[in-house]
Amino acid sequence: MATRLNNPDFMKFPLEMGENGAVTSKRREHVREQIEQVLFTAPGERWFRPEFGVGVRALVFEPNNAALWEVTKKRLLASLGEALAGEVDPSSLEVTVVGDGATLNITIGYRLATINHTEKIRFAVES
Secondary structure (H helix, E strand, O other): OHHHHHOOOEEOOOOOEEOOEEOEEOHHHHHHHHHHHHHHOOOOOOOOOOOOOOOHHHHHHOOOOHHHHHHHHHHHHHHHHHHOOOOEOHHHOEEEEEEEOOEEEEEEEEEEOOOOEEEEEEEEEEO
16 A cells, blocks of 8 residues: 555646547656656746746747746746656756757756656757
8 A cells, every 4th residue: 555655647748538438547657747748838928927938949030049948947846846846856856958959958857756766857849
């Protein structure tokens, strides 16, 4: 029973329906899905949470330089800190943003608080 409490199921995002109802994700996948929500949701897109999201898709139209990288990093740290509260140890959250030509490379590192698991996820956003 303790294993079930430490590794609960969460509704998958984006929502999927299967034969037995909503498809679920384990904790590690759920956190990755939350990170993707923050990255790809544009600010103002959510009616009741207008400050939610970073909207990296819109960044492909901005100059790919150090100023953009720093602003994106600060926005991500703030948004992820709020979105992942209780799931991720806040002191372990690391974000790097760099550009390479027409590509914006984002790396997010974190440690899951409840299971002490560390991960790094990389995203490449291309124009």
